[in-house]
Each structure stands twice: as structure tokens, then as C-alpha cells.
Amino acid sequence: MTEKIIIAGSGGQGIMLLGKVIVQAALLGGLNITWLPSYGAEVRGGAAYCMVIISSEEIFSPYVEKADTLIIMNQPSLLKFKQRLKHKGLLLINSSLLRTPPKEGLNKIYFPFTEEAIKLGNIRIANMLALGGYIQKKKVLSKALAFRAIEEIAPAGKKNLIKINKKAIEEGIRITR
Amino acid sequence: MKKIFSYPTSLNKLTTHYCAGCGHGIVHRLISEIVDELNIREKVIAIAPVGCAVIAYNYWNFDVCEAAHGRALAVATGIKRYRPDNIVFTYQGDGDLAAIGTSETIHAANRGENLTVVFINNAVYGMTGGQMAPTTLLGQKTATTPAGRDASLTGYPLKISELLAQLTAVKYIERVALDSPQGVLKTKSAIKQAFRNQVENIGFSLVEVLSPCPTYWQMSAKQSLDWIRDVMSREFPVGRIK
Amino acid sequence: MTGNEAIAEGAVQAGCVFYAGYPITPQNELTAYMAKRMAEVGRIFIQSESELAAINMVLGVSAAGGRVMTSSSSPGISLKQEGISYLAGCQLPCVIVNIMRGGPGLGNIAPSQSDYFQATKGGGHGDYHSIVLAPSSVQEAFDLMFSAFELADRYRNPVIILGDGMLGQMMEPIYCTRKKRTTQNAQRTTQKKWALTGCKARSPNIIRSLFLAEGKLEEINKILQKKYKKIQVQEQSWEGLFLEDAHTVFVAYGTMARIARGLMYGLRKKGMKVGLIRPISLWPFPLKAFCNLPGVRRYIVLEMSYGQMLEDVRLAVERKKSVEFFGRAGGGIPKEEEILKKFFKKKVEL
Numbered sequence: 195m196t197e198k199i200i201i202a203g204s205g206g207q208g209i210m211l212l213g214k215v216i217v218q219a220a221l222l223g224g225l226n227i228t229w230l231p232s233y234g235a236e237v238r239g240g241a242a243y244c245m246v247i248i249s250s251e252e253i254f255s256p257y258v259e260k261a262d263t264l265i266i267m268n269q270p271s272l273l274k275f276k277q278r279l280k281h282k283g284l285l286l287i288n289s290s291l292l293r294t295p296p297k298e299g300l301n302k303i304y305f306p307f308t309e310e311a312i313k314l315g316n317i318r319i320a321n322m323l324a325l326g327g328y329i330q331k332k333k334v335l336s337k338a339l340a341f342r343a344i345e346e347i348a349p350a351g352k353k354n355l356i357k358i359n360k361k362a363i364e365e366g367i368r369i370t371r
Numbered sequence: 372m373k374k375i376f377s378y379p380t381s382l383n384k385l386t387t388h389y390c391a392g393c394g395h396g397i398v399h400r401l402i403s404e405i406v407d408e409l410n411i412r413e414k415v416i417a418i419a420p421v422g423c424a425v426i427a428y429n430y431w432n433f434d435v436c437e438a439a440h441g442r443a444l445a446v447a448t449g450i451k452r453y454r455p456d457n458i459v460f461t462y463q464g465d466g467d468l469a470a471i472g473t474s475e476t477i478h479a480a481n482r483g484e485n486l487t488v489v490f491i492n493n494a495v496y497g498m499t500g501g502q503m504a505p506t507t508l509l510g511q512k513t514a515t516t517p518a519g520r521d522a523s524l525t526g527y528p529l530k531i532s533e534l535l536a537q538l539t540a541v542k543y544i545e546r547v548a549l550d551s552p553q554g555v556l557k558t559k560s561a562i563k564q565a566f567r568n569q570v571e572n573i574g575f576s577l578v579e580v581l582s583p584c585p586t587y588w589q590m591s592a593k594q595s596l597d598w599i600r601d602v603m604s605r606e607f608p609v610g611r612i613k
Numbered sequence: 614m615t616g617n618e619a620i621a622e623g624a625v626q627a628g629c630v631f632y633a634g635y636p637i638t639p640q641n642e643l644t645a646y647m648a649k650r651m652a653e654v655g656r657i658f659i660q661s662e663s664e665l666a667a668i669n670m671v672l673g674v675s676a677a678g679g680r681v682m683t684s685s686s687s688p689g690i691s692l693k694q695e696g697i698s699y700l701a702g703c704q705l706p707c708v709i710v711n712i713m714r715g716g717p718g719l720g721n722i723a724p725s726q727s728d729y730f731q732a733t734k735g736g737g738h739g740d741y742h743s744i745v746l747a748p749s750s751v752q753e754a755f756d757l758m759f760s761a762f763e764l765a766d767r768y769r770n771p772v773i774i775l776g777d778g779m780l781g782q783m784m785e786p787i788y789c790t791r792k793k794r795t796t797q798n799a800q801r802t803t804q805k806k807w808a809l810t811g812c813k814a815r816s817p818n819i820i821r822s823l824f825l826a827e828g829k830l831e832e833i834n835k836i837l838q839k840k841y842k843k844i845q846v847q848e849q850s851w852e853g854l855f856l857e858d859a860h861t862v863f864v865a866y867g868t869m870a871r872i873a874r875g876l877m878y879g880l881r882k883k884g885m886k887v888g889l890i891r892p893i894s895l896w897p898f899p900l901k902a903f904c905n906l907p908g909v910r911r912y913i914v915l916e917m918s919y920g921q922m923l924e925d926v927r928l929a930v931e932r933k934k935s936v937e938f939f940g941r942a943g944g945g946i947p948k949e950e951e952i953l954k955k956f957f958k959k960k961v962e963l
Binding site for chain 2: 630631633657659661662663665666667669670671672673674675676677678679681695696699703809810811812813814817818819820821822823825
Binding site: 214227228 | 949
């Protein structure tokens, strides 16, 4: 099994963190991983993406040319990466920040993660809602592993945020069911 | 009978390569005497510059590291931070310290590195043939200012010591002149103070020495000393700056 | 851990006592990691005012006997060349990390392998070589730091770790054994008789690269060349895969070797006899890897440059075999499909 994912959105949406939670969960599940961020002249509000590979086999290049899953958190990211999705790949879209649903992708899901995050009380957990959607649709990672990953990644001073992040994952799974 | 004068242990018994009337030999000896008097010869690490004094390690009888042109204070920073119990000093000319090494000089001073700097200002580049230095006086003829230094083309003599005195972390700056026996004695006591500051962990200390270069000033040794006293020290007044 | 962090942690564990660096993307995580870790272990970190200052601080610490490192990315490494030449001339050990980005000039911050010539052929003035090691995974980046400091001390020579932005930024899990190695390596730094420590109970030590007396510099150069010869004989390292039966061999290093490796396995699944030579030491270049491979018909060199290591491969095979090349630079990462299209007529689905 090899799963190549591109996660894209804007700086501040937790794009890098979402990628890190996915690889950490995969690692806990005994898989090989690579995580490659866009980097450098990025600013809050600018474009941000990361490329994630999780595999039961050896991973060669960490660079993702064709993705099995594309997680898109805003409009410009869709334009930038839609050609990178494999035929029959999963397209997971944050509809809150997209004017019109895309034509691309046979296997696409389209949910307002940002609006749902606001309902839960923290706009910054839209990324974890998307993770819930990914867990629900791809069945590569389990919810339990994602929870453990979040516990491990949370820095010492921010353990209070674990709960709301877990809740967001659960909500993400629920709304995409 | 009491012995009141002897050859410093820290100075090798060699004839220096310097021109007649040059100030380097005097300052080398003063440093050697100070190192002996403070009993720090076994702890001293010197940084030799690029310039006339590049082979100072031939004359000093203690550990010496060569540095690229202008980089002496970066090298000294590395050595002193790694070996804080050693006494580390740089010996630099005006081109080295105030032109190509300006950045290293200002930032080592601004970090407050606990270092001793002996800054030889003779208003020319000696080793390369008497070109204009940042400290060359207005009107002074050099290989690259054949008509005399012209402020409209090359600016003014750079007073790096006064600049450095602005920095909070700098603890001691004094300008002295080798223009007379009294001047030599004052030079020794200033450099000794700068070493003592390091021994006592006081911080960044620099002594600027106005030093004769008869060859590229095209003067006799005596004229050079008079010129320091009558002309050069008008532009670069001697005394405690900080 | 990211590649940048793994390099920094490797350095700390290998006994690096001093780090100086100046911010430049894509290696900033390395500097930031050192700022935190060096303070934790009670060692020295300086954010220098320039690359020039950083490399000369490195020279000072090395002269005083400490294990020392600096890091930068391509434009910053160009600035360090002055110091590297002096370090080589003074025979001082140190480790310099270059997380390469696109050039020439300010270029961009995308991954690149365009500094191969600069690293392996000298870079600064004078007839010298730095030892150059090229990791291709985060684990290897960590592990090679131990070899880097060992080689630097053994040969009293600068060692360059040549990575690229992708290696620096990417995250992979690594195994690192912490405590034991740290203490062992810290002890080793005390045994350098030539170091400047103050001339207590010995005659003065002098660290220098200026030799004006007639014939002296030539003599010194001969000593250096003898050392370089010894390094060339003893320190070539590489990874070879399927060289026993391969007709076609990819040659690639660093991140590019990962792409080549993926291609190689894909092609082998199709029954094609493909192998890989991945140089780990770029200088000395692993000439030995190319010896006794009678079955190989062609080498395909892949680089994120327009053909730099290519020249060393050509020298290694001495025109006896076909050497072909594909490369992109300036931030372009060669794609599997374009490599396949160029070199393999058959359409291969990987």
C-alpha cells in the first residue's frame, strides 16, 4: 500500500500540521512516511502546501507528482493542484472557501470544513475536520491512531487544545459519513 | 646587583623584517613585555593580521593564529568563546580593522566579546605598497591618491575608535601615539590596561596606536615622529575615548 | 525530524562544541535547532553578522582544537569560500553544511544540486579539496555527521555535507542513539597536539597558511597532495544496487538518487536489468564503484543540475561505456516520466 497525498491551502490554515498529524498517525501504525513542505517565502495568508507519502513499502522520492488524495482548503489551491490528482483519486474539498464546486474528480467530496469549525468554536480546526473526512473516506488511517498522533504532536503548553482537535476529527468523520 | 632590564621571554631574539623607523617592532616588544609582566605567556593566543605584521608569529614566543584579511576578530571570537580561560588578542592594521574588516570589528565589539585589540593606525597600507587607508589624512599622498586624498572622491579619515565608543558593550578605548619616548610609555600602559581588562573579564578593549611608516610617508624616522605629533594627532587626538 | 534538524542533532551528538551561522533559506531550521540544542547541552551558538564571520569563527574554534560546524545554502556558501580555502591551507578540521538551492546569483529557494563543482573541485582559491559527503535520506543525514567529524579530525581537513532544499525540509522518522555517542565524541576533541591552547609546557603552536620562504609553499602543497591522495584511496564510499546483472546503471546522489531508486525498482519489476550507483562521497569520487562491471552497457547520470557530476562519471568510465545524462536545475525536479521518455523507448508504467 502506498498513499500519496497533497494538502494545500493558505498559510495559517494548519496545512503543515495536518500533514504532520497524518504522517505521525501512519508512523504509529507501523508505516513508512515522508513529509515535504512548501517552504521559504511563505506568509500567513499566502499559498502553503505539503506532500505526504505513507507506505507499507520503501518510499523513494518524497516529491508527489501524482496524488492518490488531494486535500484542498481554498480556491487557488484547487487551480494549482487539480491536474496532480490521479484518475479515480480522492478529492477532498473545503467548500467554505470555494465559490463553485469543481467538475474534476470522479471521487470528490465537498464539505464546508471552515464553517463547521466556526460552529465548533475555533476556525483553526478546519484542518482536523478535513482529517476526519480523509479518515472516513480512505480508511488508510484509523481514528484511534489520529488521536494518538495529536496527543504526541501537541506541544507541552498547548495540551488543552487536544480535546477540541479530537472533537473536530470526530465531527469530520460524522459529516462526511 | 638588581636586574632592572632584560629581554622579554615572550619575544624571540630575532631582527624584525620591518623598515627602519617602523612602529610595529616597538609595539611587538611592548606586548611581549606586558605578557611577561602579567605572567600570561602560557595562556596567550594572538591573532596575526594580514598586513605588514602578518608574520608577527616569528617574533612572539607564544601561540599565534593567522587570520584572513579583516577577519581577525571573527577568528578571535571563535577562540575566546571556546577557550574563555585563554587570553586572546588581535593585532590589526588600519586597512584590516577599519576597511575590509569593519563588519567583523563592529559586531565583535557590539557583542562585547572579552577580547583585547591592538589597532595600529599608520594611515597607509604598508605591505602592498603604500595605498590609501581608511585613515589616510586629507591631502596625504599615497600610491592610490597621487594628488593627495580628496574628500570629494574618497571621503574623510575614518575614526573607527570614536565609532566603536558609541557601542554599549565596548568597555575601553584609548588612542595613543608612538611619537616620543613618553608616547611609547603611554602606549604600553594603555595596552596593558586592555590586557588587564580581559584578565578581569571586563570586556571589549581596544587601543589605537598612531604609528610611524617612514617608508610610505616618504619621510625620515624623525620627520615621521614629528608628523604624528604635529599633523596626525590633530586628526586623531590621543587620549581616553571610552 | 526534518533533514535540517537531523543534521543538527547529528552534529550535537558527534561532539560539535561550537556552531556559527547566518540565516538563509532553506537551511534556517538547522540554525534554529542549533540555537536551542547547543544551549541545552551547554555549548556555544553564535548567530554571526555574516557568512564570512561565521566561517572565520569556525576557523578560530578549529585552531583552538574544538569540533566545529557552520551551515548555509548556496549563496552563503559562496561567501564562505574564502574561509574554506584558509581552513584547507591551515589544515584545520571542520564541518560545513550546504543545503543547496537554485542559482546562479540569488537564484531561488527550490532544491538544486548545482554546487557540485564548487564543493568537489575546490571552490575557493588554491590547490585543495574538501571531503564532500551527500546524504540521501534524513537517517543518512544524521548518521553521516559522525563520519564527517571523524574524517575532518583524522585528515585535518574541511568536510562538506552536500544536501539540497528537499532533503533539508523533508521529514522522515530516524533512529538516533543519544547519550553514549555524545560523551565519547566530546572526549576526543582534547587530543590535538597542534591546537592553540596556550604554550604551557610546550613550545608555541602557530596556525598559518602563509609561506613566503622560497620553496616552502611548494613543499606544503606536496604535503597536502599526499594527504588528498590518501583520502582518495581510502575514503571512497557509495551504494551500489543490482550491479551484478545490470545492463543500464543510473548514477545519482542525494535526493536525485531517491528518484533514480524508485525508477530502478519500477523498471526491474518489468524485467529490465537496471542498477544504481549512488555516490555517498562526492570527493573523493567513488571511482572504484565503476570498476569491474563488464555487463554494464550504459550509464545514465541524473542530477538537479545541467551536468556536473556527469564529468566525474565520464572520467570514471574513461570513454569505454556510453554515458547519458538528464538534469534540470533552477528549481525543476526531474520527473520520472520525462526520464523514462528520454531513455527508454518502451512505455513503462510505474
